[in-house]
Amino acid sequence: MQADLPILDDYSLASLNTFRIPARARHYLRVDGAAQLEAVRRDPALGALPRLVLGGGSNMLFTRDFDGIVLHMTGQGREVLGEQDGRILVRAQAGENWHAFVAWTLAQGLGGLENLSLIPGTVGAAPIQNVGAYGTETRDVFHCLTAYDMASGDVRTLDAAACRFAYRDSLFKHPEGRELVVLDVTFALPAAWVPNLRYAELARAVEEAGLTAPTPQDIGRTVEAIRRRKLPDPGEIGNAGSFFKNPVVSREHCARLLAEFPQLVHHAQADGSEKLAAGWLIDQCGWKGRALGAAGVYPKQALVLVNLGGARGEDVVRLARAIQEDVKARYGVALEPEPVFI
């Protein structure tokens, strides 16, 4: 095995996933650029191993030890590249902490990322599931990214179209993109900023705070306050944020459900489909605040599953399955997990 790579064996991942699930990696390597990835690819033994690219571990559920090499993206660095077509281009390395990066842009007086404040994880992972919150998605502020292709060894630049962003989805979650490791991401922030208050709860909070001419930093602070109120801090209670995606159903299916459940929370989509609120469905099935063993449903937000202490991956999976079965039986809707199961 390659002697000049600082690979650690039988490495604990418990503190590297926000669910705080105990799991171990057969090999572990910190990666701060393409050079280490190239070395792994070229080494016959390392190159043949199963690979797991790890950022902040905030969208992962370990159900077993990882019998391969974990590539932990730790590269740091961020810079303002300049203005182009009325947008300010800002680039950050994959291992940068997402929230610290957002806060840094806001401190420079650059708006655009404020609705995505306080999301855990790294910059490199933001495009993977097209991270979104409070009416903004990564694709709205995305310019391009650089990725290392573990299959060919090429460093590629991908624009938004190439990344094929969709709701909690992108190229990188599909077979054609699985060999790509994101090295850095460039965002295009508006030179002439206007607040995005499309999300009703955020608009209400801004109004209640008396912010008649809010700055990007005001919006960022408001988003942070809402999130702190609603979501568990992974530093205190293990979780991976929303455990299920909001299901999208046809207009006809939604109409049938509304006839039976007039309170159903639904949002019309541009393509005519309807997005349902997974948290509402779970809550209505009586799961909010309940537990199965050491895995529970967060009492303030039914969409978040939590580690009540000492949970293993299978405890969380058992709870998730029970919830999926109940929601399917009552509403005929299949809930799809958001975190990546390992």
Ligand SMILES: Cc1cc2nc3c(=O)[nH]c(=O)nc-3n(C[C@H](O)[C@H](O)[C@H](O)COP(=O)(O)OP(=O)(O)OC[C@H]3O[C@@H](n4cnc5c(N)ncnc54)[C@H](O)[C@@H]3O)c2cc1C
């Ligand atoms: C409390 C809490 C709140 C959350 N709120 C939100 C929210 O509002 N909106 C939202 O969208 N998500 C949310 N999440 C989920 C999570 O924060 C995001 O998905 C985040 O982008 C994951 O980043 P990460 O670095 O932790 O990725 P990880 O969990 O380490 O990895 C996630 C996936 O991305 C891949 N990956 C990571 N880095 C790279 C890279 N550099 N190149 C290629 N692949 C990579 C991994 O292999 C894995 O498949 C929340 C999570 C928590 C715990």
